[in-house]
Amino acid sequence: MNILKFYERFPDEDSCAVYLREQREQQGVICKKCGGSAHYWLCNKKMFQCKHCDFRTSLKNGTVMENSNLPLRTWLLAITFISATKKSFSALELQRQMGHSRYATIFGLLHKVREVMGKRDGLYQLEDMVEYDEAFVEKATKSDEKQALKKGRGSQRQAIVATMAESTILEDLDTGKDKSCRYFKMKKIDDLKAKTAEKLVRDFIDKEAVLQTDESTTYINLEDCVDVHVHEISSSAEGKFNLKWAHIAISNLKSYLRTYHMVSERKLQNYLDEFCYKLNRRYFGQKLFDRLVIAAIYPYWHNSV
Ligand SMILES: [Zn+2]
Known part of the structure; x- marks a missing residue:
């Protein structure tokens, strides 16, 4: 409206x-x-x-x-x-x-x-084929603390966001294989431990799903949580294809977060919730x-x- x-x-x-x-x-x-x-x-x-x-x-x-x-x-x-x-x-x-x-x-x-x-x-779990990956996003840090903290991927200036994307492979005779996406979930997590990933998958992904991740050791126990766990090296063509929509969502999330001057770690989950809510209802328009x-x-x- x-x-x-x-x-x-x-x-x-x-x-x-x-x-x-x-x-x-x-x-x-x-x-x-x-x-x-x-x-x-x-x-x-x-x-x-x-x-x-x-x-x-x-x-x-x-x-x-x-x-x-x-x-x-x-x-x-x-x-x-x-x-x-x-x-x-x-x-x-x-x-x-x-x-x-x-x-x-x-x-x-x-x-x-x-x-x-x-x-x-x-209220909803993700089903069928689900991509899972983790991303690092900048969080608000007090300027006097900033100097003391290391820069770069995985540093203390960054928060970790677990990203889950429902995606389905489409067999297109003219253009080859592609994937379409449905729903997404993003959760702020405190660490990259295997137990953390396991809990997320159990909580938010249907146990009959086919789960796709990269080869990280974080995902070592996930085959017990779903029907099938497919893991490929992230730099390979297959690995990139498997995580296509998770990576697109992460890239869009980073653009979305640029709207804000600062996002505190404490409120980050709320921003993730708004981002995913709108992404999941991207075709709703005026409704x-x-x-x-x-x-x-x-x-x-x-x-x-
Ligand atoms: Zn009453």
Whole structure:
């Protein structure tokens, strides 16, 4: 949704309330007190009331907006901006675009929305053929510490990002063999130990999958976690082909992170979550706004997330 459509669709707080009520009813409102799902709508109070125990749930309760004093319209405007571009906004740019007075408020809101994106993608495991590789990205380092830390790949100035990409081999009679990609996951990890890779693969990749990696010793135990583990030397043509989409995603991630002046290691996972969420929904177009709203109202009331 673009900004002109936002103003048409949501001219005031009431129109936002109507839309969010519809979305919450479609997703199902769960009572925090008794777990019941049947509710009345209290028109005057703009709240749901549990038919079983009378507990009341506001439009914000149990969603990413819980505990926020910001109007519903501010949240929906932020989601409009965040979903409008494949790239991203820095909190400062989002604050400017929204004409909001407090940087810290918009910074907090933006990171909450990024967490929601991560939770949504956390519902799914990667399947079929999955590429797995690790990347190093620059992280924010205090200038007085910078001198003491070594430069270069794998240095203390860099964070490690495990990258997983679902890819399928296409047999094309005219152009030869190629691969198409579906979904991606990226996770910040603390080390390159075999145990770390093993846990990631078990958590995020289906055990029936065919896993492709390079020859690193980090991947030594992975054949127990999946159906088949294919490993090739990364410099070989076969090795490069096997990790084609993981490498493209890593290269795009590095461009995406350049939007930001500094990315702290503590918040890095949120940036990875936004990057993957948008990449996984790259064909959604205008529908991305509604999907992000569904993600924003979904996770906090659902026990399994
Ligand atoms: Zn109840």
